[in-house]
Amino acid sequence: MKITVAPGDGIGPEIMDVVLDVFRAARVPLEFDLVAMGKDVALAGDRTGISPEARASVEETGVLFKGPMETPKGGGHKSVNVTARKLWGAFANKRVYRMLPGVPSPLGLTELDLTMVRENIEDTYGAVEHMQTHDVAQCRRFITRPGSEQVHRYTFEMAARKGARRVTCAHKANIMKLTDGLFLETFYEVAKEYPHLKADDVIVDALAMKLVTEPNSFDVIVMPNFQGDILTDLAAGLVGGLAYAPSANIGESVCIFEAVHGTAPDIVGMDKANPTALLLSGTMMLRHLELVEHAQLIEGALERTLDQMNHREDISEFVSDFRTSIFRYLMLEQLRAGRVDRRRTDVQAPRLPRRSEPRMLVSPTPGATSLRGVDVFLESPLTPDAVAHQLTGLSDELRLTMISNRGTQVWPTGSTFTDCVNHYRVRFEGDRAVSQQVLVTLLAQVAECFPLCSAEWLREVDGKPAYSLAQGQA
Numbered sequence: 150m151k152i153t154v155a156p157g158d159g160i161g162p163e164i165m166d167v168v169l170d171v172f173r174a175a176r177v178p179l180e181f182d183l184v185a186m187g188k189d190v191a192l193a194g195d196r197t198g199i200s201p202e203a204r205a206s207v208e209e210t211g212v213l214f215k216g217p218m219e220t221p222k223g224g225g226h227k228s229v230n231v232t233a234r235k236l237w238g239a240f241a242n243k244r245v246y247r248m249l250p251g252v253p254s255p256l257g258l259t260e261l262d263l264t265m266v267r268e269n270i271e272d273t274y275g276a277v278e279h280m281q282t283h284d285v286a287q288c289r290r291f292i293t294r295p296g297s298e299q300v301h302r303y304t305f306e307m308a309a310r311k312g313a314r315r316v317t318c319a320h321k322a323n324i325m326k327l328t329d330g331l332f333l334e335t336f337y338e339v340a341k342e343y344p345h346l347k348a349d350d351v352i353v354d355a356l357a358m359k360l361v362t363e364p365n366s367f368d369v370i371v372m373p374n375f376q377g378d379i380l381t382d383l384a385a386g387l388v389g390g391l392a393y394a395p396s397a398n399i400g401e402s403v404c405i406f407e408a409v410h411g412t413a414p415d416i417v418g419m420d421k422a423n424p425t426a427l428l429l430s431g432t433m434m435l436r437h438l439e440l441v442e443h444a445q446l447i448e449g450a451l452e453r454t455l456d457q458m459n460h461r462e463d464i465s466e467f468v469s470d471f472r473t474s475i476f477r478y479l480m481l482e483q484l485r486a487g488r489v490d491r492r493r494t495d496v497q498a499p500r501l502p503r504r505s506e507p508r509m510l511v512s513p514t515p516g517a518t519s520l521r522g523v524d525v526f527l528e529s530p531l532t533p534d535a536v537a538h539q540l541t542g543l544s545d546e547l548r549l550t551m552i553s554n555r556g557t558q559v560w561p562t563g564s565t566f567t568d569c570v571n572h573y574r575v576r577f578e579g580d581r582a583v584s585q586q587v588l589v590t591l592l593a594q595v596a597e598c599f600p601l602c603s604a605e606w607l608r609e610v611d612g613k614p615a616y617s618l619a620q621g622q623a
């Protein structure tokens with residue numbers, strides 16, 4: 150069975166080298182197709198950071214085992230890690246947090262068995278960003294019904310297999326009522342199919358506190374992408390740090406296994422990089438490939454190794470100790486278990502469903518939608534009253550109903566203490582459904598008065614207004 154291996158950037162090649170050595174010593178029956186992905190590929194001109202050979206290999210094997218890859222801050226190429234997850238539809242990022250022997254928790258925890266699932270494709274990680282004016286940047290946040298359903302169904306299936314008692318959805322639906330609201334609504338819809346599992350929800354900021362004060366009260370937690378990004382690192386802190394946090398990116402066709410941590414530029418080449426998280430991501434991959442005995446063998450050896458290194462303050466010799474120690478235990482384990490190398494070598498790689506074009510995810514119960522108006526985003530240094538004055542009476546079918554600035558209503562009522570920037574949202578609504586042509590005509594009229602930044606249609610979905618009120622709007 151062949152898998153694709155991309156060592157990555159920074160400490161990636163160092164830790165991948167150790168992990169592949171461990172796999173070979175454990176006689177893992179895998180062939181490794183080593184490919185180039187990451188910063189060097191991006192700098193050489195392919196801004197995806199994924200070489201054509203890497204793409205072809207992953208689409209053939211369906212399994213990518215990768216080291217961390219660098220993403221420049223502010224500008225430069227987009228994250229290769231995020232591109233890989235989105236390109237190959239790895240929609241659920243599963244992260245497992247367990248206490249390991251000899252690895253102290255900063256909170257003094259002695260046990261923890263927590264699984265977090267982070268939605269992997271949508272949210273602000275869509276990274277659809279635009280400068281709207283010189284002073285105003287905007288990021289669009291997409292949460293979709295089919296995408297949420299996909300990650301929730303995976304979570305419940307995985308929780309049922311794990312024998313979990315509780316599945317919790319973390320969200321911010323009290324503030325982001327439509328986006329996080331949809332994620333939460335879909336969670337409870339899918340939960341109905343799993344009546345034997347307790348399903349509940351928690352607001353994400355309260356979860357941050359509870360993960361510190363009562364982490365063992367949770368079992369499986371599912372979250373939108375960005376909130377999951379932050380809280381999964383918090384959970385890594387509970388079990389001793391990023392070096393002990395493995396992850397699997399699960400898709401229907403392609404799965405990607407990688408450590409949670411990044412390229413650790415501060416310790417590259419210093420023999421200080423801890424390969425544990427990558428090794429545990431590797432054993433998650435072995436289990437996924439049904440190489441369970443090999444995964445158990447390596448995990449057992451790893452636990453003994455970490456236990457032996459208990460409370461070591463100076464980790465400068467960590468890597469060399471890690472190699473020798475784990476190899477010794479692997480040898481002992483293999484002798485005890487006997488003939489591991491001849492077990493399950495007949496495993497076949499799962500056949501990937503071939504596709505001639507991307508699949509369309511559609512909601513099983515598409516609801517009725519109608520157009521009720523438009524939010525126009527425009528640039529202006531004028532006061533709210535002056536903007537309203539120019540835009541009143543433009544259309545017979547649509548009335549100017551509200552103007553907001555940075556999400557806070559400033560017209561028809563507002564506070565003189567609300568500071569404004571040169572970017573307004575101007576809302577036009579009709580008393581009945583309108584055609585797209587009416588909205589387009591209105592946009593052209595507004596454009597004669599002000600520079601337009603963007604526009605959003607206002608819709609009713611299933612007979613209810615499906616757009617947010619401004620802060621302070623009655």
Ligand code: NAI
Nearest residue numbers: 217218219220230391392409410411412413415416422423
């Ligand atoms: P980081 O995870 O690379 O480092 C944070 C701290 O943890 C550093 O002090 C580092 O030395 C330490 N650390 C991380 N992994 C370690 C290990 N295995 N052994 C010992 N110490 C370890 O996060 P940072 O500095 O924010 O990001 C560096 C780069 O990595 C950035 O370009 C970032 O975009 C990228 N990154 C890539 C990820 C991926 O490939 N999935 C995930 C997170 C960040």
